[in-house]
Amino acid sequence: MRQNGDENGSQAFSAYRLIDMKHILLVDDVSTNLKCVGLILKNKYDVTMVKSGRDALNVLRTAIPDLILLDIRMQDMNGYEVMQHLKEDPRTMDIPVILLTADTEEGSREKGISLGAVDFIRKPIDPEMLLKRIEAIWRTEDQVEWE
Numbered sequence: 001m002r003q004n005g006d007e008n009g010s011q012a013f014s015a016y017r018l019i020d021m022k023h024i025l026l027v028d029d030v031s032t033n034l035k036c037v038g039l040i041l042k043n044k045y046d047v048t049m050v051k052s053g054r055d056a057l058n059v060l061r062t063a064i065p066d067l068i069l070l071d072i073r074m075q076d077m078n079g080y081e082v083m084q085h086l087k088e089d090p091r092t093m094d095i096p097v098i099l100l101t102a103d104t105e106e107g108s109r110e111k112g113i114s115l116g117a118v119d120f121i122r123k124p125i126d127p128e129m130l131l132k133r134i135e136a137i138w139r140t141e142d143q144v145e146w147e
Helices: 031-041 053-059 079-088 106-114 127-146
Strands: 002-005 011-014 023-027 046-050 067-071 097-101 119-122
Touching: 023 031, 023 053, 031 046, 031 127, 046 053, 053 079, 067 079, 067 127, 079 097, 079 106, 097 127, 106 119, 119 127
Parallel strands: 023 046, 023 067, 067 097, 097 119
Antiparallel strands: 002 011, 011 046
């Protein structure tokens, strides 16, 4: 993985992009979570990792991923706020989003789904289950495209 910085000093980490790899934007303000999930995904997907909602929105100005994995509880802008921005922008409104959280409140799942998330995964993340759920989302998208 390589590290990219923008003019504001924010950091984005990305694997070298291969043509047939789907691109995932991973957003979490905890470095350990980024590293752990990044390791799960790195051999299968092109992964860009950022540490804040604002950094995610900055990345989305120049690159549109195939999927976003988005933490709910972050310092500067929480995952719900990021979701609202995504759904207001015609360029990003159709990107599937999986919300990630350590939150155990049932209301957080309902809120995320109502904002447009396609899935909701509680931490700690089971690597095999994460990969299966990502694949399920893309299988569903492929089926819709064929109809």
